[in-house]
Amino acid sequence: xxxxxxxxxxxxxxxxxxxxxxxxxxxxxxxxxxxxxxxxxxxxxxxxxxxxxxxxxxxxxxxxxxxxxxxxxxxxxxxxxxxxxxxxxxxxxxxxxxxxxxxxxxxxxxxxxxxxxxxxxxxxxxxxxxxxxxxxxxxxxxxxxxxxxxxxxxxxxxxxxxxxxxxxxxxxxxxxxxxxxxxxxxxxxxxxxxxxxxxxxxxxxxxxxxxxxxxxxxxxxxxxxxxxxxxxxxxxxxxxxxxxxxxxxxxxxxxxxxxxxxxxxxxxxxxxxxxxxxxxxxxx
Amino acid sequence: xxxxxxxxxxxxxxxxxxxxxxxxxxxxxxxxxxxxxxxxxxxxxxxxxxxxxxxxxxxxxxxxxxxxxxxxxxxxxxxxxxxxxxxxxxxxxxxxxxxxxxxxxxxxxxxxxxxxxxxxxxxxxxxxxxxxxxxxxxxxxxxxxxxxxxxxxxxxxxxxxxxxxxxxxxxxxxxxxxxxxxxxxxxxxxxxxxxxxxxxxxxxxxxxxxxxxxxxxxxxxxxxxxxxxxxxxxxxxxxxxxxxxxxxxxxxxxxxxxxxxxxxxxxxxxxxxxxxxxxxxxxxxxxxxxxxxxxxxxxxxxxxxxxxxxxxxxxxxxxxxxxxxxxxxxxxxxxxxxxxxxxxxxxxxxxxxxxxxxxxxxxxxxxxxxxxxxxxxxxxxxxxxxxxxxxxxxxxxxxxxxxxxxxxxxxxxxxxxxxx
Numbered sequence: 001x002x003x004x005x006x007x008x009x010x011x012x013x014x015x016x017x018x019x020x021x022x023x024x025x026x027x028x029x030x031x032x033x034x035x036x037x038x039x040x041x042x043x044x045x046x047x048x049x050x051x052x053x054x055x056x057x058x059x060x061x062x063x064x065x066x067x068x069x070x071x072x073x074x075x076x077x078x079x080x081x082x083x084x085x086x087x088x089x090x091x092x093x094x095x096x097x098x099x100x101x102x103x104x105x106x107x108x109x110x111x112x113x114x115x116x117x118x119x120x121x122x123x124x125x126x127x128x129x130x131x132x133x134x135x136x137x138x139x140x141x142x143x144x145x146x147x148x149x150x151x152x153x154x155x156x157x158x159x160x161x162x163x164x165x166x167x168x169x170x171x172x173x174x175x176x177x178x179x180x181x182x183x184x185x186x187x188x189x190x191x192x193x194x195x196x197x198x199x200x201x202x203x204x205x206x207x208x209x210x211x212x213x214x215x216x217x218x219x220x221x222x223x224x225x226x227x228x229x230x231x232x233x234x235x236x237x238x239x240x241x242x243x244x245x246x247x248x249x250x251x252x253x254x255x256x257x258x259x260x261x262x263x264x265x266x267x268x269x270x271x272x273x274x275x276x277x278x279x280x281x282x283x284x
Numbered sequence: 285x286x287x288x289x290x291x292x293x294x295x296x297x298x299x300x301x302x303x304x305x306x307x308x309x310x311x312x313x314x315x316x317x318x319x320x321x322x323x324x325x326x327x328x329x330x331x332x333x334x335x336x337x338x339x340x341x342x343x344x345x346x347x348x349x350x351x352x353x354x355x356x357x358x359x360x361x362x363x364x365x366x367x368x369x370x371x372x373x374x375x376x377x378x379x380x381x382x383x384x385x386x387x388x389x390x391x392x393x394x395x396x397x398x399x400x401x402x403x404x405x406x407x408x409x410x411x412x413x414x415x416x417x418x419x420x421x422x423x424x425x426x427x428x429x430x431x432x433x434x435x436x437x438x439x440x441x442x443x444x445x446x447x448x449x450x451x452x453x454x455x456x457x458x459x460x461x462x463x464x465x466x467x468x469x470x471x472x473x474x475x476x477x478x479x480x481x482x483x484x485x486x487x488x489x490x491x492x493x494x495x496x497x498x499x500x501x502x503x504x505x506x507x508x509x510x511x512x513x514x515x516x517x518x519x520x521x522x523x524x525x526x527x528x529x530x531x532x533x534x535x536x537x538x539x540x541x542x543x544x545x546x547x548x549x550x551x552x553x554x555x556x557x558x559x560x561x562x563x564x565x566x567x568x569x570x571x572x573x574x575x576x577x578x579x580x581x582x583x584x585x586x587x588x589x590x591x592x593x594x595x596x597x598x599x600x601x602x603x604x605x606x607x608x609x610x611x612x613x614x615x616x617x618x619x620x621x622x623x624x625x626x627x628x629x630x631x632x633x634x635x636x637x638x639x640x641x642x643x644x645x646x647x648x649x650x651x652x653x654x655x656x657x658x659x660x661x662x663x664x665x666x667x668x669x670x671x672x673x674x675x676x677x678x679x680x681x682x683x684x685x686x687x688x689x690x691x692x693x694x695x696x697x698x699x700x701x702x703x704x
Binding site for chain 1 (some may be wrong): 334508612682
């Protein structure tokens with residue numbers, strides 16, 4: 001962003017001002033995540049940078065909160081993590097299957113009432129979570145699924161499918177349908193065509209939709225707060241209770257782990273996006 | 285041979301037109317069958333329960349079922365003077381059934397909501413009934429009126445009559461700090477009890493300002509990201525995407541650490557001499573905390589649509605504007621800015637819709653003066669268990685969101701939603 005030599009002074013000043021604003025916003029966005037890292041290694045119980053930490057004294061850092069996270073008897077983080085992963089994996093599977101199949105139908109040009117059906121399918125994304133929470137709770141309570149894993153998985157499928165539907169329909173919009181016709185003319189049945197031809201081509205879209213669904217489920221707290229019993233506690237619920245009652249450094253250790261996880265998810269999502277862009281480029 | 289008039293036949297001898305229509309219908313059914321599982325699932329588990337929220341929010345059948353005979357005989361009563369002997373008699377017989385079922389307490393509670401004072405007089409009547417003091421061969425009206433002087437007051441009978449319809453709008457009125465008074469007129473509650481209106485206004489205010497802040501901060505960086513060379517912008521994009529993928533609770537937690545009184549932000553303010561050490565400002569558990577945390581959390585939702593629109597604007601347009609004699613500011617304002625309006629619309633309405641239903645962050649960093657209407661809904665769902673009131677407020681919020689969404693669709697189009 002180098003400025004040409006002939007730039008007038010006032011535009012030069014404006015340009016530096018603009019760069020300064022952008023720098024400030026980027027710091028505002030990313031810095032909060034980095035505060036957590038050093039504090040989670042704090043040797044003391046307080047959530048402030050101690051004098052020792054400021055002087056980079058090695059004794060001021062420790063892994064005690066990570067140990068507490070794993071071995072601590074009072075903290076049900078182990079159970080919460082297990083539940084969170086089980087629920088998120090099943091919710092993702094459900095969302096991906098239901099969402100991909102629906103997206104296939106939606107992107108067919110024969111689909112009747114496309115607008116209204118699409119609006120219904122993505123409505124869980126638009127309706128505020130608190131309302132979804134109330135509605136889903138009423139259903140689960142009536143169906144006797146409140147405070148069960150099944151109930152939470154179903155709830156997260158509801159919340160996760162819109163992402164799959166949107167990403168897969170977007171991928172399918174650049175999809176060349178003549179390849180499926182070619183497969184059919186070569187004698188392949190529809191299921192086989194889907195598995196061997198369509199799916200490999202739209203896989204990046206399916207996986208990135210799945211990642212969205214996974215993160216939605218893994219991070220979801222509003223609906224789970226209505227549904228979960230003691231046995232179904234998840235990481236977000238534990239964090240929520242922890243943050244409400246008292247901020248302990250153990251929460252920061254958990255938060256650090258979650259940031260590492262989200263970094264991994266970000267990297268895979270980015271790789272997938274680039275791959276799918278490349279694939280779409282070939283189709284053009 | 286006139287080929288125009290002759291029908292074209294397929295090989296099996298069916299006219300081509302019919303055969304095509306058949307194939308078309310088959311394709312339609314096929315497409316619909318693919319969507320059907322998800323659609324059915326959502327309708328049963330999601331759309332239908334939202335409808336149930338509506339019936340729950342207006343439902344007032346409980347009392348209608350408790351006093352069936354009373355309401356039947358009240359139909360002919362004009363409601364001006366005390367009702368006839370018949371009404372009293374049917375009320376007593378309804379009441380006796382309730383006493384047998386031990387449901388008279390529920391009745392008293394419900395009637396007391398309609399008009400204060402029912403609790404006492406229902407209890408008195410209950411005692412008389414329990415001791416079999418009421419002689420059915422004599423005038424029941426006279427005997428009930430003797431139980432308590434309020435039974436002689438026509439206002440209490442009017443209150444009973446008002447509860448007759450199986451549906452009520454009371455919950456919706458309550459959510460707007462209003463109620464139906466004795467004359468069936470909508471009245472406002474006294475000034476010091478108007479809590480819900482404050483919450484609605486605050487919710488809209490917070491959502492509006494968060495949207496404005498997100499726009500003011502998101503526009504420059506989206507512009508920078510769209511104009512920088514790919515290798516730099518990809519790196520900076522991480523700053524937007526990493527928060528986007530990070531757990532909401534993690535980000536809220538980090539703001540709680542940053543904003544607390546001994547926190548990093550306050551340390552920094554003290555260091556640069558903005559505030560004195562013993563006079564650190566309270567930045568959490570109030571609106572400031574809500575604004576700061578929500579802006580940072582929702583900022584990626586503003587930047588991503590803006591970026592995807594700005595990416596498509598060719599840089600030569602700005603150059604053309606400048607070469608035609610516009611200053612950089614004029615070229616920006618007349619050429620670049622109008623082209624970004626679809627992105628602005630998408631970003632602003634996305635952020636606004638998300639902000640208006642926010643729950644977790646205000647509950648954690650908002651304190652008492654930073655809570656929003658969603659917190660109130662959750663409170664009634666979990667603490668007071670007044671589910672019909674929570675449903676009513678939820679549906680009002682949903683109505684607002686749908687209006688905004690409809691506007692969004694009109695102005696920008698739903699298809700413009702982009703995810704990363």
